[in-house]
Amino acid sequence: MARRVTIRDVAREAGVSTATISYVLNNKVSESITPETIAKVNAAVERLGYVPNLSARSLRYRRSNLIGVVIPQTEPGKEFMFSNPFYGDFLSAVEYTARTRGYRLLISGTSVGQSYVEIAQNHGLDAIIILGIYPSDDIDAYKEAKIPLVLVDCYRNDHFFHSVGTNDRHGGYLATNHLIQRGHRRIAFVSGAVEASGVNQKRLFGYRDALDEAGLPFDRNLVFSGNVGYEYGIETARQIARICPDVTAIFATADIMAAGVIKGVSEAGLSVPGDISVVGFDDIFVANISSPGLTTVRQNIKEKGRVAVELALDAVDNPSSPKRDVAIPLEIVERDSVRSL
C-alpha cells in the first residue's frame, strides 16, 4: 500500500500549516483565508492527489457518515437475504437517498451471537435502518447506545424511534374488498408468519374487516401462514386447490408469494383468474412479469426507502425531536389476475 498522502504533505507542498489545509477543505468561512492561500491549497491537493481519511475524521467528529441497513434473514441460516426483490428495490432507494445526502451504506447481516448494536458501535454508524423485525432482544441495547434507529414495517414501536411503514390493515382491507366487490365470497388468506403486531397480522385484520363489512363469515381454515417465499405460495395454492374447492380467490400478502400461488394454481390444473382470482401485495416488478399480470396492493417502495433515510438523518441531527411514524400510501393496481363473478 502506497503511503497515504496526508494533510501534512499537502501543508508542506502548499507551504502553509495543516490547520489552514483543514479550513480550506472544510470551507470554514469563520476563519478568513485569503483567496491566494485557498488557491495554493487547492493546487497542492490536486497535485498530490490528496484524499481525506474519513476514519481519522470520524474519530475526531464522532460521526462516520455511515448508515447501517439491516435486512432480515428471510429464513434463519439462509444466506440469501435478498431473495425477495422487495429488498433490492428498497435498498436501492435507500442508497440513492443516502448518497445524495453524503452518506454511505454499511450493509451486513448479523452472525449468531453478534448484535447489530455492536457492529454499529464498531463502525460508529450514525444511524441504523432496520427492516421488518423488531429486534426485541437488542432494543434496550439500542436505546442505551443512543443510536438513532428507524424501524421499517414494524408495529412494535414505542415511539422511542422513528418508524416508516404502510397502513397494512387498510391494505389488507383494500385487497379483500376488491375481491368481494367482484363477487368473491370464499377468499383464502396466504401470508408469511402471522406474528403479534407484525405486518401480516395487520393485513389479516384488514382481511377480516372487509369480510365483516360485507357480512361474510371468517373461516379460520382459509388462513394459511408459512413463510414469505415463492415456494410456499406454490405449495399453498396446490393445497387450496385440493382441499378447498369452493375458494374462488386468494389474497397473498406479498407479490413473491402471489407469483407462487399463480404457479401453484396452474400446476393444479386450474386457471388464474378463470377458476381462482389472486391479489398480491407490494407491486414489485414480479407483479408485472407474472402471467396473468398480478392485481396487487401497491406500496411505493422507493418512497419508503427515501423516507427511511430522511427519518434516520433527522434522528441524527435532532436526537430529541419527537419520533414520527410515517405511513406510505397504498393503492390497488388492477391487472389481470382477478375475475368478476
Added chain:
Amino acid sequence: MARRVTIRDVAREAGVSTATISYVLNNKVSESITPETIAKVNAAVERLGYVPNLSARSLRYRRSNLIGVVIPQTEPGKEFMFSNPFYGDFLSAVEYTARTRGYRLLISGTSVGQSYVEIAQNHGLDAIIILGIYPSDDIDAYKEAKIPLVLVDCYRNDHFFHSVGTNDRHGGYLATNHLIQRGHRRIAFVSGAVEASGVNQKRLFGYRDALDEAGLPFDRNLVFSGNVGYEYGIETARQIARICPDVTAIFATADIMAAGVIKGVSEAGLSVPGDISVVGFDDIFVANISSPGLTTVRQNIKEKGRVAVELALDAVDNPSSPKRDVAIPLEIVERDSVRSL
C-alpha cells in the same frame, strides 16, 4: 450520544493499563499475561459494555475490514441500481461470504464527478468488487492507489486485477445450440448494449459460433441490442413479432429481458413456446416465475459472489500474488419456453 466507553475506561475499571487491555482483546500471545489479568479485563469489558472503535483501529492498522461493492447504474441517472434481481442475489452471496470472513460491505453508487477510488480511500476500503463495468477512466487511479480490485463480468482485464466471470461466449453457444438442436433456424438475439469486450459481445460471438457450426447464416437484422431491462424485452418481442414473421426463437441474454420477451410475444397475440421459443441467461428466480417457465443458461450467482470475495481477500493478503481469472461454470436449465420443431 452517550460518551463512548473506551479502552481507557476499561483499563481503569480493571486496574491495569490500556496496553494490557489491548493485548487481551487481540489475543496477543506474544505477550504473556496472567490468566487472572485476562479474567479481570474480560470482566471489566463485560461490565462496561465496551465495544472497540474500528475507526481508531483502522487509523492505526491502515485497514478497515470493509469491502466496497460497486453496482453499476443500469441507466445513467437511474437510482434503482437493483432493478435486476441478479444484483440482489449477487450481493447476498458477497455479503454472506464477507461476513464469515469478518468483513463488512460498504455499498455505494457513485455520484457524478466522484470517483469510486476516492470513496475507497475515504473509507480506507481494503478491497473493492466492481460489477459489470471496467472503470476505464478510473483504472489508473486504482492501480496507483494500489487498492485491491476484483472485476466481475469484465473482459477488459489486463491481469493487474483478479477477475471472476463466466465463459460468456460458451454460454451464448449453449443457448443458441440448444435452439438449433430443436430445429430452430431463424433465431433472434436480444441483449443489452453490445460493447467491445463486454459480456454481450461474447455471448453474441457464441451465438454466431453455434450458427456457424450448424451452417446457418448470420443475419444482422436478427440482432437487437438495447438495454438490460424488462421493458426493452417487451418492445423487442413486439417488434420481432411484427417484422420478422419467420423467427421461431429468441435468445435473450438476461432472464429479466427474456421475461419481457415472453410478455411481448403474448401481447403480440403469439404464444411461447407455441409460436416462438425463448431462452434466457442467468437463471434468476424470475426464470421460474415466468410462465411458461424459462429455459435458460444458468450461472451460479452465489458462487460468483463467493469467489469475488475470496479473490478480494486474497488480493488483500497477498498483494503481489499472480492475478487470477476465474470462470464460473454454465449449464442449460430446461423449462417450458422452448418447443422442438
Added chain:
DNA sequence: TTGAAAGCGCTAACAG
C-alpha cells in the same frame, strides 16, 4: 508481566 508514551490523520481552540 505490565505500563508509559508515541503516533495513525484529522479538527478546532487558542495564540500569535
Added chain:
DNA sequence: CTGTTAGCGCTTTCAA
C-alpha cells in the same frame, strides 16, 4: 490571517 497543539481511541515498542 495563519500556525501550534491537544486529543479523538487504539496499538505497539520499549522500558521497567
